[in-house]
Amino acid sequence: MIPRYARPEMVAIWSPETKFRIWFEIEAHACDAQAALGVIPRENAEAVWKARDVPFDVARIDAIEAVTRHDVIAFLTHLAEIVGADQARFVHQGMTSSDVLDTTLNIQLVRAADLLLAGVDRVLAALKARAFEHKDTVRIGRSHGIHAEPTTMGLTFARFHAEMARNRARLAAARAEVATGAISGAVGTFANIDPAVEAHVCAQLGLVPEPISTQVIPRDRHAMYFATLGVIASSIENIATEIRHMQRTEVLEAEEYFSPGQKGSSAMPHKRNPVLSENLTGLARLVRGMVIPAMENVALWHERDISHSSVERMIGPDATITLDFALHRLAGVIERLVVYPENMLKNLNKFKGLVMSQRVLLALTQAGVSREDAYRLVQRNAMKVWEQGADFKTELLADPEVTAALTPAEIEEKFDLGYHTKHVDTIFARVFGTGA
DSSP: OOGGGOOHHHHHHTSHHHHHHHHHHHHHHHHHHHHHTTSSOHHHHHHHGGGTTSOOOHHHHHHHHHHHOOHHHHHHHHHHHHHOTTTTTTTTTTOOHHHHHHHHHHHHHHHHHHHHHHHHHHHHHHHHHHHHHTTTOEEEEEETTEEEEEEEHHHHHHHHHHHHHHHHHHHHHHHHHHOEEOOOOGGGOOTTSOHHHHHHHHHHHTOEEOSSOSSSOOTHHHHHHHHHHHHHHHHHHHHHHHHHHHHSTTTOSEEOOOOTTOOSOSSOTTOOOOHHHHHHHHHHHHHHHTHHHHHHTTOOSTTOOSHHHHHHHHHHHHHHHHHHHHHHHHHHHHHHOEEOHHHHHHHHTTTTTGGGHHHHHHHHHHTTOOHHHHHHHHHHHHHHHHHHOOOHHHHHHTOHHHHTTSOHHHHHHTTOGGGGGTTHHHHHHHHHOTTO
16 A cells, blocks of 8 residues: 555554564474474474574565565575574475465454454544534434434434444454464375474464365455455445535535645635545545455365465555554544534524424324325425425414314424434443443
């Protein structure tokens, strides 16, 4: 990813230096296990650890790979240059390249998941804080983009919190699913390496042994991981879309924080655009675009091919770096979002009580009017509001068929906003728990 959309903590996970350091740890721990089994001399295993504090020369490894055309062999050659050829002759004993590559990829994905979980937690904290801040801030709910019935801004934040909490659970499950390692040798049969080596390496690196590998770790695990990233990206876009809608000039119920000195347009000095939310929408598209290649990686020829390799070298860093950046950008937007309760009430009242139509409909049916007739009576008065700018309550009070079923006091009562917010506390208890 370009630096514009990257945080250094996540970028570091995918750096060549980090990758080679993980490769080294896998090889060194494998040597320890081999020595414990008596397969290689203990002194050779101990000699490998001489490279523990030595920086690997990325340029040197690249130069070797330019000749060998094999990245793992290039690394092993460089490791032997550091440790000494004789001391390093048992490194990679009985292993195949995928043992190193796949186990490393999963370690990187686990570390990336930990950073992503921290990003989700920041979003959750921001959503919770804003939800309680605006628990009783009434706004109009919309369906199809059209005024429906009253809700609260707090409920808007709360539903996003519930969605992101589900995403957190999904990500934790995806992390657990991908946290496996394989040191099983060519085609995964352990013919030239004891399963105890795999168990030792995995234990040292915080993984569990893959129950059965071929020459690679099964890619359904990775498909699940990247699919989860795609779902989280979609949720980010869901929130961003709501913010973009609220910031439209005709709505203006909330807007992104506009900092001192910020410029909205090179041509129009008056502009204050939802650029961060629009950016999040674009980043979400990128992350989702990497899901299908991950799923297509599941089907490999026989015990392995490398059709998945080029895909993962790109989507591993790009998907996690992009989503990590997006989560923290979203959290910042939510934390600093400027909310306009007065505009929410203004918008709610724009059509002069029209949004209370269902309450009147139900009251008429409870008063003995058939549903068909009740709908006709309410709709004909509602259309006067739409078409003539009339006041809904005034029209109802002037309709003899309506007043024949409902008293003026009963009609008046149907315009109480509190009716629509009476269960907000119940919903909050479901989302945040009774002790929240």
